[in-house]
Amino acid sequence: NAGVMQNPRHLVRRRGQEARLRCSPMKGHSHVYWYRQLPEEGLKFMVYLQKENIIDESGMPKERFSAEFPKEGPSILRIQQVVRGDSAAYFCASSTDGSEAFFGQGTRLTVV
Amino acid sequence: SQELEQSPQSLIVQEGKNLTINCTSSKTLYGLYWYKQKYGEGLIFLMMLQKGGEEKSHEKITAKLDEKKQQSSLHITASQPSHAGIYLCGARFTGTASKLTFGTGTRLQVTL
Numbered sequence: 310n311a312g313v314m315q316n317p318r319h320l321v322r323r324r325g326q327e328a329r330l331r332c333s334p335m336k337g338h339s340h341v342y343w344y345r346q347l348p349e350e351g352l353k354f355m356v357y358l359q360k361e362n363i364i365d366e367s368g369m370p371k372e373r374f375s376a377e378f379p380k381e382g383p384s385i386l387r388i389q390q391v392v393r394g395d396s397a398a399y400f401c402a403s404s405t406d407g408s409e410a411f412f413g414q415g416t417r418l419t420v421v
Numbered sequence: 422s423q424e425l426e427q428s429p430q431s432l433i434v435q436e437g438k439n440l441t442i443n444c445t446s447s448k449t450l451y452g453l454y455w456y457k458q459k460y461g462e463g464l465i466f467l468m469m470l471q472k473g474g475e476e477k478s479h480e481k482i483t484a485k486l487d488e489k490k491q492q493s494s495l496h497i498t499a500s501q502p503s504h505a506g507i508y509l510c511g512a513r514f515t516g517t518a519s520k521l522t523f524g525t526g527t528r529l530q531v532t533l
Contacts, residue, residue, distance in 0.1 A: 313463075342521065352464075352509065352523040365519045400463060402521070408452065410511075410521055412464040 311335070313403050314383075315413035322391045322420050330386040330416045334403030341384040342402045342410060343376055352400065358384060391420045424448060425512055425524035433530045434500050442495045442527045444510035450490045454511040454521065464509065467495075497529075505531045 314333040322328050334341050343355040354368040358378035369376065373391075378384040388395055398417050402410040426445045434440050444453065452471045456464040468477045470486035470493060477484055481498045497504055507528050511521045 315463075344523075351525040352511075354520045354522060357519050367520070402464075409454065409466060409469050411466055412456070414463040417461075 313338075313401055313411055313413035315399075315401050315416050317416060318414060320416055320418050322418065324392060324420055325390050328388040328391050328395070328418055328420075330388075330399050330401075330418070331383045332386070332401030332403075332413060333383040334401075335411055338403035338405050338411075340404045340406070340410075341378050342404075343384075343386050344400045344402070346398045346400060346415075348397075355386070388418075391418075393420050396420045423525065424514070424522055425510060427508075427510055427524035427527050429527060430525065431528040431530075433532060435532050436501060437499055440497050440500055440529070442508050442510075442529075444493045444495070444512075444524055446491045446512055446514070448491070448514045450486070450493075451513040451515045453484075453486050453490075453493045455484050455493070455495050456509045456511060458507045458509060458526070460506070500529075500531045502531045502533070505529055 313335055316331050339360050341358045344352045345355055346352050356369050356376045357365040361380050373389045375387045396419050398415045400412050400415045402412045404410045424447050428443050454469050455467040457467055458464045468484045473488040473490045475486045483496045486493045507526045509526045510524045
């Protein structure tokens with residue numbers, strides 16, 4: 310049973326471009342969480358999704374950021390018109406029923 | 422203020438020594454989770470505690486959740502270099518059981 314898969318592991322974008330981060334949850338997991346980790350800071354919750362539904366997006370910036378978890382395929386975190394402040398590690402986690410959450414290896418976004 | 426406070430923020434111990442990391446919540450915990458993160462990598466799930474007074478062990482790591490469910494401790498016995506990393510406590514709070522909120526982490530170094 311493969312773990313949570315995130316890709317790409319590293320992503321470099323120029324300011325103003327779009328970044329798409331993908332997360333494939335563990336098999337059988339229908340709950341997905343996205344977190345952002347800035348250098349030397351803790352993990353900040355962004356959004357919690359179940360299949361085709363956003364359950365809690367209280368941590369998502371109001372503009373430029375969106376997330377989806379379609380019926381088929383991975384969950385996508387999309388950042389439009391990236392700025393230098395978006396540079397961070399973005400982690401995805403999945404769980405079966407909202408209890409233990411297992412994390413992927415993260416995507417490190419660098420905006421140049 | 423932080424909903425979850427971890428102490429100490431960093432810790433340097435000699436190999437073979439015991440150590441304790443604390444996680445204190447400002448709210449009643451629905452569930453408490455311990456993770457370990459190596460630099461530049463994802464989070465590794467260690468343990469989940471839900472019941473007041475619960476204690477779990479895995480190899481040389483023991484975690485407890487106090488009776489009032491507002492504090493947890495992680496104890497490592499006879500530390501080894503492989504224990505080095507960042508230890509993060511995460512929590513689901515009563516009433517907001519969806520998202521997992523994290524403390525700022527404790528950075529552990531184990532010297533030879």
